[in-house]
Amino acid sequence: MKSIFRQVALIGKYHAAGPAAQADSTRAALEQIARFVESQGCEVAVHDETAAIAGLEGYATLDVAGIGARCDLGRVVGGDGTMLGIGRQLASHGVPLSGIIQGRLGCITDIALDQYAHLLPPMLAGEYEEDFRTLMHAHVLRDGRCVFEALAMNDVVVHRGTTSGMVEIRVEVDGHFVASQRADGLIVATPTGSSAYALSAGGPLLHPSNPGWVLVPIAPHTLSNRPIVLPDAAEVAIELVSGRDASANFDMQSLAELLHGDRIVVRRSEHKVRFLHPRGWTYFDTLRKKLHWNEGGGT
Structure with a gap:
């Protein structure tokens, strides 16, 4: 499938905190996802603060204004806090965002790290659900x-x-x-x-x-x-x-x-924040998983 997105920004946790092992894990995940997105025919740019804190090299770096001007999609790797921070900053630029979660499921970062290789290609090809959030x-x-x-x-x-x-x-x-x-x-x-x-x-x-x-x-x-x-x-x-x-x-x-x-x-x-989710996603899927509804019964 051919990507409809030309330039994709990669944004990760950019707070200098946590043990070195966690930082290494974050850098490895970012590098892996960057290579994968490139393999789908997209150009990758990395948020400058993300690159500096994670020690990610070999990619063009952009600040928020640069992402807003040049990129047509933002891939956020981290948790809901990371998504909240960048979502507010990019809302005025209209750049859509989708989240890849490290650790527990978030409410607005909903793609598990071990599922992105399966879920990203159809999304990049235009098969996604669109979701606008008020600020x-x-x-x-x-x-x-x-x-x-x-x-x-x-x-x-x-x-x-x-x-x-x-x-x-x-x-x-x-x-x-x-x-x-x-x-x-x-x-x-x-x-x-x-x-x-x-x-x-x-x-x-x-x-x-x-x-x-x-x-x-x-x-x-x-x-x-x-x-x-x-x-x-x-x-x-x-x-x-x-x-x-x-x-x-x-x-x-x-x-x-x-x-x-x-x-x-x-x-x-x-302004509103524009989120992209995998095809078939609904808000109720998130509630069931995040709030553990119907555990032990049904599908």
Whole structure:
């Protein structure tokens, strides 16, 4: 089968952490996948940070802007954290991504390392399922001035400090007062993030095609404070009223320290992340495998 993709970017774990054996394993996997993708008639470029950390040589290297300008597909080797990081950066470029997972199955990296040789050729030839994921664009406002902004594919989390008590927050939706809550924090999650921290805090699962997101309180003082699903066209504003050492986290990969009176304003981003999955993939396949549904029964 002939590939419809001309230039493929290879992106892997690019955080300099972990034992040397793990780094060697990651480099070996990247080299193996790069050679395989080349054998399918594609040119391979490696994300510059990936190449530097993994010690991968012999391939052209590109930064995120270069990948966005020159590549028509990104192959992400790693876990969901790696996919979240690069997905946010490449969303504005429209480059589709697919994930090859090392270790346990992820929710958005769904091709096992020992299956890529079987699954990649038909995908490269155009036989795939397409999946678009919403991004949130959040701003931290202090005295009416933006002091921090970030994109999030999973969630925006306002959380108390590690050694302090509850925080008190005021929540508004589209300028309308919703409630004042005392809790350990509050999660605003996309459908993608509904299977992450929000699920652990008791929130519902949202199918990725739903144009909405969910507000989930974390250990609320009043048990009647329950998760609520909102349209993703809504603007959510969270004001920190009281509480020490509070912070706002964005996909748990970027962080803003908060002061009393700070407002975190969350809106839908104009960009979406485009994922490609093997032909026949459905969201329910991921849920069954990740959440171990129907173990021991059925197929």
